[in-house]
Amino acid sequence: MEFSWGLFAEQFARTFTFWWVIVPSILLGLIVGAIPGFSAANTIIILLPLTLAMDPEIGMIFMVALYASSRLGAGIPAILVNIPGTAGAAATPLDGYPMTKQGRGQQALAISFVCSTFGGLLTTIIALLAMPWLSQVAYQLHSVEMIVVMIFGISLIASIAARDTLKGLIAGFFGLMIGYIGADVVYETPRGTFGFLELYDGVPLIPALVGLFAISEAFSVIEAESILSEHGRYLMRKSGWGETLEGVRLAFSRWWHIIWTSIIGLIIGVVPGAGAAIAAFVAYQQSRTFSKTPEKYGTGHIEGLIAPESANNGVTSGTLIPLLVIGVPGGATAAIMAVVLQYHGVTVGPDLFLTQPNLAYGPFTTMAVTYAMMILIILPLARYMSRIAVVSTVYMAPIIISFTLVGSFVPRGYVFDMYLALAFGVIGYIARKTGYHVAAILIGVILGPLLEQYFQRALRIAEGDLMVIFSSKLGNVMWVFMLISLVLPFVLDWWRRRQKERQAENA
Amino acid sequence: MDEHSGRQRPERKSIGGDLIIPVAALALTVYYFTTIIDVPWTAQVSAFFIGTILILLIIALFIRTAFALRRGEVSLRLGRIIEPVSFIPKRIVLLVLTLSYILFILWGAGFTLTTFAFLALAMLLLSEGRKKRLILVLSTVLAIGGWLLFIVAFETRFPAGPFEWLMKGMF
Numbered sequence: 001m002e003f004s005w006g007l008f009a010e011q012f013a014r015t016f017t018f019w020w021v022i023v024p025s026i027l028l029g030l031i032v033g034a035i036p037g038f039s040a041a042n043t044i045i046i047l048l049p050l051t052l053a054m055d056p057e058i059g060m061i062f063m064v065a066l067y068a069s070s071r072l073g074a075g076i077p078a079i080l081v082n083i084p085g086t087a088g089a090a091a092t093p094l095d096g097y098p099m100t101k102q103g104r105g106q107q108a109l110a111i112s113f114v115c116s117t118f119g120g121l122l123t124t125i126i127a128l129l130a131m132p133w134l135s136q137v138a139y140q141l142h143s144v145e146m147i148v149v150m151i152f153g154i155s156l157i158a159s160i161a162a163r164d165t166l167k168g169l170i171a172g173f174f175g176l177m178i179g180y181i182g183a184d185v186v187y188e189t190p191r192g193t194f195g196f197l198e199l200y201d202g203v204p205l206i207p208a209l210v211g212l213f214a215i216s217e218a219f220s221v222i223e224a225e226s227i228l229s230e231h232g233r234y235l236m237r238k239s240g241w242g243e244t245l246e247g248v249r250l251a252f253s254r255w256w257h258i259i260w261t262s263i264i265g266l267i268i269g270v271v272p273g274a275g276a277a278i279a280a281f282v283a284y285q286q287s288r289t290f291s292k293t294p295e296k297y298g299t300g301h302i303e304g305l306i307a308p309e310s311a312n313n314g315v316t317s318g319t320l321i322p323l324l325v326i327g328v329p330g331g332a333t334a335a336i337m338a339v340v341l342q343y344h345g346v347t348v349g350p351d352l353f354l355t356q357p358n359l360a361y362g363p364f365t366t367m368a369v370t371y372a373m374m375i376l377i378i379l380p381l382a383r384y385m386s387r388i389a390v391v392s393t394v395y396m397a398p399i400i401i402s403f404t405l406v407g408s409f410v411p412r413g414y415v416f417d418m419y420l421a422l423a424f425g426v427i428g429y430i431a432r433k434t435g436y437h438v439a440a441i442l443i444g445v446i447l448g449p450l451l452e453q454y455f456q457r458a459l460r461i462a463e464g465d466l467m468v469i470f471s472s473k474l475g476n477v478m479w480v481f482m483l484i485s486l487v488l489p490f491v492l493d494w495w496r497r498r499q500k501e502r503q504a505e506n507a
Numbered sequence: 508m509d510e511h512s513g514r515q516r517p518e519r520k521s522i523g524g525d526l527i528i529p530v531a532a533l534a535l536t537v538y539y540f541t542t543i544i545d546v547p548w549t550a551q552v553s554a555f556f557i558g559t560i561l562i563l564l565i566i567a568l569f570i571r572t573a574f575a576l577r578r579g580e581v582s583l584r585l586g587r588i589i590e591p592v593s594f595i596p597k598r599i600v601l602l603v604l605t606l607s608y609i610l611f612i613l614w615g616a617g618f619t620l621t622t623f624a625f626l627a628l629a630m631l632l633l634s635e636g637r638k639k640r641l642i643l644v645l646s647t648v649l650a651i652g653g654w655l656l657f658i659v660a661f662e663t664r665f666p667a668g669p670f671e672w673l674m675k676g677m678f
Contacts, residue, residue: 043661166568167525173561174532177539180554189546191554192539219601222633223594395642398629399649401605402622406612406657406665413664418609425605427531433587434525448557455553464548466556 007357008128011365014358018061019373022366025065026374032066033073034085035407040070041333044340056344057358063340064320064366067333069374071276071316072116075309079108080388081227083214083400087205087446088276088312090213090439091157091284095297095304102300103228103235106386110247111302112309113382117375118251119262119310120317124367126266127317134270134321141271143458144472149271150451152482153278156285157443164435171431171440178203178441179448186456198416207408207417208445211424212431212438214404218397219429227396228389236390244382250302257303258310261287265311269318276312277443283311289489294496313371320363323348337363519579521586522572529565536561597632604629617668618658623650 015022032043044051044063051059074085079096092112099108127134141149154172181192182202193199221227228236251258261283268279287307288297297304323334338348346352346359353360408421428438462468470476536558543551575581589595608625612618626646634642657663658671667675 166564166571167528170529170532170561170564170568173557173564174528174535176557177532177535177554177561180539180557184546184550187546187550189543189550191542191546192535193542194538215605219598222597222601223591394633395630395645397601397633398626401601401629402608402625403653405605405608406618406622406653409665410657410663415609415613415666418612422605422609427528430524430527430588434528436528451557452553455556456549459549459552464552466552 007361008365011358011361012368015061015362015365015369018058018366019369021058021061022065022370022373023377025062026069026370026377029066029069030073030076030378033070034076035403040067041336043070044333044336051340052343056341056346057362059340059344060337060359060362061366063333063337064363065370067337068120068313068316068367068370071120071313072113072374072378075112075116075312076109076385079112079305080105080386081396081400082217083404084209086276087209087442088280088315089308090277090442091280091308092305092312094284094308094439095299095301096309098298098300099305100386100389101227101229101232103232103239104243104300105236105389106239106243106382107247107250108300108305109382109386110244110379111251111305113375113378114248114251115258115262115306115310116313117371118255119258119265120313120371121368122259123262123266123314124317124364124371126263127321128361128364131321131325134267134318140474142472143454143461144469144475145478146271146454147451147458147469148475148478148482149278150447150454152478152485153281154440154444154447155482155486157278157281157440167434167436168440171436171438172444174436175441175444175446176448176451177444178208179445180452182449185453196416198414198420202449203445204408204412204417204420205446206411207421208424208442210404210408211421211426212428212442214400215421215425216428216432216438218400219425220432221393222397225392225394226390227393233390236386239383239386241383243386244379247382248379251306254303254306257287257306261307262310262314265314266318268311269315270321275446276315277439277446279311279315279318280308281439281443283307285485285489289485289492294489294493317364317367320367324352324360324363325349519582521584522575522581523583524585524588526569526572526583527588529568532561533565600632601629604632612666612668615666615668617671618665619650619654619670620668622653623647626650 028043029040032040040063043066051062054062070086071088074089075092075096076085078084078089078092080100082093082097084090084092096108096112099105154176155169157168157172177192179202181199183190183193183200190200226233264283264286265276265279268282269276284297284304284307287303288294291297291303293301319334320337323338341348341359346356405418405421408417409415411417427441430436431438431441458468459466462471470479539554540558543554572581576583604625608621611621611624616624623646626649627642630642630646631639654671654674658665658667665671
């Protein structure tokens with residue numbers, strides 16, 4: 001598993017020769033990433049017959065390029081119409097959408113593209129260099145530590161997403177309870193299913209995403225002719241290529257911000273199950289906590305867009321590390337990749353680096369090449385994509401409702417899921433109007449089943465003793481860190497206010 | 508006549524709508540608890556742990572609301588949820604159209620025809636009957652575009668109806 005620059009250079013050059021696979025995969029990934037319901041994982045499943053027929057190396061290149069580009073694609077509707085393409089982009093609208101409303105959509109897209117590709121590229125290289133050490137992160141986290149990670153994640157997201165922390169926490173824990181719906185994994189007892197057989201496997205994520213974000217947004221935006229403010233429309237009319245270049249400049253001028261938030265994404269990506277959504281919110285929270293202008297976050301602040309977009313692209317390479325090094329997929333897409341490789345008789349794990357280095361290192365070089373090609377393809381499109389924001393809500397709202405609603409049908413093929421999306425739409429609409437952030441509910445729905453699995457595992461090991469959640473040293477450190485992270489923003493706010501008051505008194 | 512009638516009292520914030528999510532969350536939690544009474548402890552504890560935290564948070568919100576009500580700062584009117592009131596009829600009709608969209612897909616009208624009908628009706632509703640020709644063209648293009656992208660290109664198992672069967676028969 002020794003890394004060598006020679007091997008990397010050879011791999012890199014070799015991967016470029018597969019541009020004919022990478023370019024169409026990028027375009028496909030951008031489209032499916034931008035449509036709620038068509039994540040990379042779903043698309044790879046839909047195209048499984050094609051993927052299985054390919055040579056394993058080409059199949060891997062196709063899947064990795066699709067995966068990386070769909071992550072970037074998911075941020076586009078999040079910025080332009082406040083609807084993340086996947087849950088990983090749930091933190092992107094916090095500052096991306098206000099930028100669009102102000103008529104800076106083109107600039108926001110350019111910033112998102114630069115920090116996604118730069119962050120993705122950087123973390124791919126770091127992942128290659130630090131693979132042996134990063135893989136140890138996955139080894140250190142057992143059920144107890146994962147319980148803390150999940151509760152930490154939801155508390156953090158809840159406190160960030162909503163202006164009122166209490167409301168945010170209620171939304172997050174409400175989401176967790178919704179995520180608990182379904183048959184028990186061990187005893188198979190149906191719980192909270194309201195008698196619906198379709199809920200025995202739990203609450204499906206795509207209808208939840210579609211309802212909470214898309215349907216509720218469509219019902220909200222009809223109040224105005226356009227999502228843009230009057231000034232925003234004026235800015236949009238006079239914007240040219242200069243806006244894209246300004247976005248690139250603004251992103252690169254905050255290069256340090258991109259680096260450290262993408263590294264947060266990489267580390268969280270290595271933790272199996274944690275995912276891009278948690279990474280994006282953690283990066284956003286850290287960015288706001290250490291910012292000199294935290295009050296600007298949520299109003300169209302550039303750092304507030306850079307943090308989640310860099311982090312969720314940092315996750316992409318992170319999720320592949322446990323898959324390739326220890327054979328444990330770090331996310332849904334990585335799990336599907338493992339299935340495809342196993343179908344071809346390729347066993348993932350440490351031996352792969354010795355027996356088939358092309359396949360072991362290939363995903364990372366493919367990712368690097370994908371990001372390099374992607375920025376060239378997508379950046380010129382920012383100007384045209386941003387025009388979506390000009391479309392009147394008269395046309396936009398029905399389009400969002402119909403296409404996302406049918407998108408919720410895709411993963412399982414149940415009409416029930418469309419009703420479910422509508423029900424989540426009603427919940428989302430009420431949540432939006434009353435200050436319970438929909439992102440907190442969604443992340444709760446995602447984390448609920450995972451949290452329950454880890455809880456059950458920990459309790460079975462501890463023979464039912466609830467105190468097991470405080471039995472790990474690492475876990476206890478994380479509990480303390482969680483408390484600090486929740487309390488620190490309030491303490492810093494208080495300290496900054498005091499400083500300002502003192503300055504005012506002295507002046 | 509009231510001597511204070513000339514003075515304007517500060518308007519109380521309507522927070523009745525803010526209680527809908529907590530009440531729904533409370534109802535779900537209580538219902539969920541009733542469905543896990545007979546399962547073993549290890550299968551109950553996780554839900555009880557999270558559910559109890561949720562109930563405590565909701566109680567905290569209710570107490571905060573009660574104090575604000577007592578101080579006269581807020582009222583229990585629905586407020587933001589129904590505002591602007593002039594949009595209520597449009598929202599209700601749009602909701603009915605959305606529900607009908609699902610029902611018609613379920614009853615066999617298929618993706619393309621139902622999408623066309625929904626888009627056309629919903630756009631006409633929101634535009635208050637203006638730009639009919641543009642709306643019809645747009646609905647047709649989008650419905651056929653959706654069919655081409657999702658059903659033909661991605662081979663997605665979208666609900667099929669007369670249009671999809673006809674196209675399948677022709678090509």
